[in-house]
Amino acid sequence: MMTFPSTIRTILFDLDGTLVDSAPDLWRATNHVITLRGRSELPLELVRDYVGNGARYLLARGLWGLGATPPEDDPDFEATVTAFLDYYRQHLTDHSFPYPGVVETLETLKRLNCPMAVVTNKPEFLTHLMLDDLDLTRFFPVVVGGDTLAERKPHPLPLHHAISRLQGTAATTVMVGDSETDALAAKNAGCKLILVSHGYNRGEPLEDLHPDGIIHHFNQLIELLGYPQD
Incomplete structure (x- = not known):
């Protein structure tokens, strides 16, 4: 396995599909609200492919398919988003767990003493609740959600904001994620990129995203970064 130069000092992590397998609860919440709109339930593997750009994109895809974007002419859509968030908040970690390792x-x-942050497109309040529920808050002094700033991934602003708060630099930071959204965010921010193979990338080859490294189990991250191991 290749290793990174020892200059990497700061690590940013995506949440859904990277640290936590949250698809089962997102799937249940999605089916809850789309059936209220008269749609048929969707299979888990399909909803897994819809995750990664926040609740509004998830629901647009759940209602109208993978290429859909949040509509501007559907008066009921925002109410659907609100109903989704209310239900999801109550069942946030019923079936969601950190990946092995x-x-x-x-x-x-x-x-x-490695500075770490979570940078996700999940709403910030749900991100904090999930990290608390799964006892992960203790690792992350900085959390940037999809609604923390005026922009979300793949825009570089969330990454730059997290790096600044951790007193790091883009050149010495690596983004650990699972999808094209994370890959584009890292590229736009000038960071290194590591992708995990267990995440939500719609079955597309991770190599096509040109990461600096790919891990197939989380315990490979320490070695890949060239950090000392126990």
Whole structure:
């Protein structure tokens, strides 16, 4: 396995599909609201492909298919988003868990005093609730949600904001994610990129996103970064 130069000092993590397998609860919440609108329930694997750009895009795809975007001419859509968020908040971590190796890896990075942040397109209040529920808050002094700033990934602003708060630089930061959204955000921000193979990238080859590294289990991250291991 290749290793990164020792200049990497700061790590930014995506949440859904990277740290946490949250698709089962997103799937249930999506089906809850689309059936209220008279649509048929969707299979888990299809909804998994819809995750990554926030609740409004998830629901647009759930209602109208993968290429759909949030409509401007549907008076009921915002009410659907609100109903989704209300239901999802109540069932946020019923079936969602950190991927194998995540907690152990984060504990090692914390012992190494590595500055870490979560940068996600999930609403910030739901991000904090999920991190609290799964006992992950202790690893992340900085959390940037999809509604924290005026822009969200793949815009570079969320990454630059997190890097600044961690007192880092883009050149010494790596983004760890699972999708094209994360890849574009890292490129736009001038960061290195590591992708996880267990995430939500619609089955597309990760190599096509030109990451600096790919890991197939979270416990490979420490070695890839060239950090000392226990």
